[in-house]
Amino acid sequence: MEITGGGRLEVRITSADVGKRVSVRCVTDSAEPGEKFTDTVGVLTSWEAGVLLITRKSGESVRIPESGLVAGKVVPAAPARRRGPAATFAELARATARAWQPVESEALGEWTLRASDGFTRRANSVLALGDPGLPVAEALAHARAWYAARKLPAYVQASTGAEGTQELLCAALDRHGWRREVSAEVRIGALAPIGDLDADVSAVRLSRTVDEAWLRRYQRFEEASPAVRSVLASGPSVWFASVVGTEGVPAAIGRCVVDGRWAGFMAVEVAPDRRRLGLATSVMTALARQALDEGASAAWLQVEADNDAGRALYDGMGFAPHHHYHHYRWVEA
Numbered sequence: 001m002e003i004t005g006g007g008r009l010e011v012r013i014t015s016a017d018v019g020k021r022v023s024v025r026c027v028t029d030s031a032e033p034g035e036k037f038t039d040t041v042g043v044l045t046s047w048e049a050g051v052l053l054i055t056r057k058s059g060e061s062v063r064i065p066e067s068g069l070v071a072g073k074v075v076p077a078a079p080a081r082r083r084g085p086a087a088t089f090a091e092l093a094r095a096t097a098r099a100w101q102p103v104e105s106e107a108l109g110e111w112t113l114r115a116s117d118g119f120t121r122r123a124n125s126v127l128a129l130g131d132p133g134l135p136v137a138e139a140l141a142h143a144r145a146w147y148a149a150r151k152l153p154a155y156v157q158a159s160t161g162a163e164g165t166q167e168l169l170c171a172a173l174d175r176h177g178w179r180r181e182v183s184a185e186v187r188i189g190a191l192a193p194i195g196d197l198d199a200d201v202s203a204v205r206l207s208r209t210v211d212e213a214w215l216r217r218y219q220r221f222e223e224a225s226p227a228v229r230s231v232l233a234s235g236p237s238v239w240f241a242s243v244v245g246t247e248g249v250p251a252a253i254g255r256c257v258v259d260g261r262w263a264g265f266m267a268v269e270v271a272p273d274r275r276r277l278g279l280a281t282s283v284m285t286a287l288a289r290q291a292l293d294e295g296a297s298a299a300w301l302q303v304e305a306d307n308d309a310g311r312a313l314y315d316g317m318g319f320a321p322h323h324h325y326h327h328y329r330w331v332e333a
Contacts, residue, residue: 057161109133
């Protein structure tokens with residue numbers, strides 16, 4: 001139904017709008033003066049039993065009682081970015097997946113089940129792009145059994161916050177007992193400005209292969225398994241960067257995968273006592289120049305929401321958020 005409020009405020013959404021991006025205003029129970037209403041923008045992922053579930057671009061789910069609605073309307077997808085490359089979610093999701101390939105994979109319809117002996121969630125989760133060819137509940141049950149057979153926790157990777165992302169899947173995961181464990185931003189930007197940075201790249205060494213020294217700086221080295229080298233080496237055109245440090249451990253490292261027009265940056269790390277000296281910028285600039293030589297023009301990277309230092313660095317390089325991705329873990333009842 002369509003509910004009309006007083007004045008110009010109207011609720012112009014119904015349960016038929018599930019799956020669309022909406023903006024709603026509702027009455028709050030806050031006792032604070034002047035805080036009578038609250039606004040929420042996101043994808044309407046369900047409207048059942050008098051409760052709306054709206055998933056914000058960050059992946060946060062907001063439950064709103066229908067009785068508290070004051071206004072609501074369908075709104076267009078987020079406005080197009082004004083800087084950097086254009087990219088659809090599907091294109092970017094597939095490019096990021098090619099840059100971090102699992103040791104073992106199996107198709108489930110258009111989904112991909114990925115396993116790599118537990119080395120990183122990305123390489124040990126369901127890449128749920130497209131139609132699994134089964135009802136979602138059955139597909140998730142199949143995934144749980146697949147990971148259990150490998151003695152691995154079951155994870156699903158799903159995204160929010162851009163046109164074509166997976167808010168409805170995220171809501172379904174929540175309903176079926178999966179819990180969001182980690183979230184990160186996928187950011188994109190133009191590649192040439194990174195290659196043009198005034199950075200000292202003379203000390204940056206580029207290699208096609210990962211060596212023991214590089215791994216000793218890599219933060220995940222302690223959890224390294226036989227799968228680690230396979231995953232790190234995967235991708236269309238892979239480069240490893242390092243800056244010589246002390247005692248055989250690099251002062252800084254980085255990894256870049258060149259894939260057509262895209263260059264993906266990963267594992268950019270600097271020794272704690274060498275931070276704020278421009279080493280991360282030097283590593284990324286050297287990798288960007290190599291990627292430009294191979295014909296790439298756009299860049300992407302992933303940064304966790306609580307990595308303030310990384311976000312500040314990437315802001316300065318022109319990277320802007322494209323979407324968020326999340327890992328949901330099956331939790332036994």
